Amino acid sequence: MTWGTIATWRMAAEGINEASKLLKGKGTADDAVEKLVKTVEANPLYKSVGYGGLPNEEGVVQMDAAFMDGDTMAQGAVAAIENVLHAVSVARLLSHQHYNSFRVGAGATKFAQLSGCEMTNMLTAKAKTEWQEKLQKEKNEKMSSYNGHDTVGAITLDQQGSMAAATSTSGLFMKKDGRIGDSPLSGSGLYVDSEVGGAAATGLGEDIMKGCLSYEIVRKMAEGLSPQAACDQTVYPFVHKLKKRYGRVGEISLIALNKQGQWGIATNVEFTFCVATSNEEEKIFMANPGVDDTTVISTVRQ
Numbered sequence: 001m002t003w004g005t006i007a008t009w010r011m012a013a014e015g016i017n018e019a020s021k022l023l024k025g026k027g028t029a030d031d032a033v034e035k036l037v038k039t040v041e042a043n044p045l046y047k048s049v050g051y052g053g054l055p056n057e058e059g060v061v062q063m064d065a066a067f068m069d070g071d072t073m074a075q076g077a078v079a080a081i082e083n084v085l086h087a088v089s090v091a092r093l094l095s096h097q098h099y100n101s102f103r104v105g106a107g108a109t110k111f112a113q114l115s116g117c118e119m120t121n122m123l124t125a126k127a128k129t130e131w132q133e134k135l136q137k138e139k140n141e142k143m144s145s146y147n148g149h150d151t152v153g154a155i156t157l158d159q160q161g162s163m164a165a166a167t168s169t170s171g172l173f174m175k176k177d178g179r180i181g182d183s184p185l186s187g188s189g190l191y192v193d194s195e196v197g198g199a200a201a202t203g204l205g206e207d208i209m210k211g212c213l214s215y216e217i218v219r220k221m222a223e224g225l226s227p228q229a230a231c232d233q234t235v236y237p238f239v240h241k242l243k244k245r246y247g248r249v250g251e252i253s254l255i256a257l258n259k260q261g262q263w264g265i266a267t268n269v270e271f272t273f274c275v276a277t278s279n280e281e282e283k284i285f286m287a288n289p290g291v292d293d294t295t296v297i298s299t300v301r302q
């Protein structure tokens with residue numbers, strides 16, 4: 001039976017491996033996508049997700065995450081949550097609630113604590129040093145956010161035909177207290193419908209949310225476009241539109257997977273991503289914007 005998973009950035013390789021094991025063994029799309037994202041969140045080497053994520057300008061790691069079940073359309077999300085090891089698991093817990101399913105700041109952190117989620121100081125010594133150095137460097141300059149682009153976004157399809165999607169990020173380094181990006185926002189950071197497919201985003205949240213790009217890709221797949229065509233025909237026209245009408249555009253990359261296990265991606269910068277399906281071994285790919293609003297994809301590692 002068909003199964004598949006795709007995730008943003010090469011940092012997701014280990015998570016893709018974990019998710020693949022679950023999906024091969026008839027595990028659920030929900031469990032697989034949570035496991036994938038948790039694997040990235042737990043790795044202190046990744047500076048933009050979970051433990052080891054770089055802090056805001058006040059030296060606090062504030063994370064955004066979301067979870068969506070493509071069968072029921074249930075969604076849960078957290079934003080500016082602090083001191084929790086797995087923000088994605090808090091989002092999944094919230095997806096079981098009809099009311100109060102998207103919580104921010106202290107309310108989100110309190111919910112995680114009361115739900116028995118693992119709490120920890122997310123600011124590693126390495127991230128603290130990097131923050132202090134940045135503060136020092138910019139002492140006499142205007143603080144500027146790093147134009148980061150490293151959210152983990154993932155989509156899974158299980159052998160029962162169910163799909164799920166999830167995201168997790170610590171957002172922009174040196175962001176303002178309480179700044180929230182696209183990652184927890186339904187339709188922007190992620191969207192999935194098991195009868196069609198799913199999409200997830202990474203890049204500059206402030207620009208991604210101007211286009212509701214994940215929803216738009218799923219909508220185009222529902223009209224019959226392949227995941228690659230849906231990504232190309234959503235991302236590149238939007239990038240042109242934003243350049244023309246807003247005057248500038250940040251980094252934007254989208255991944256998609258449909259219910260047949262076919263995948264696609266589009267990006268306006270060099271971008272790595274990971275894939276595994278019942279038809280193809282785990283691989284890390286690199287994508288670049290090509291000519292005529294197409295995407296050039298090459299293999300980085302099998």
Ligand code: GLY
Nearest residue numbers: 171181203204205
């Ligand atoms: N895409 C992640 C963020 O902007 O926070």
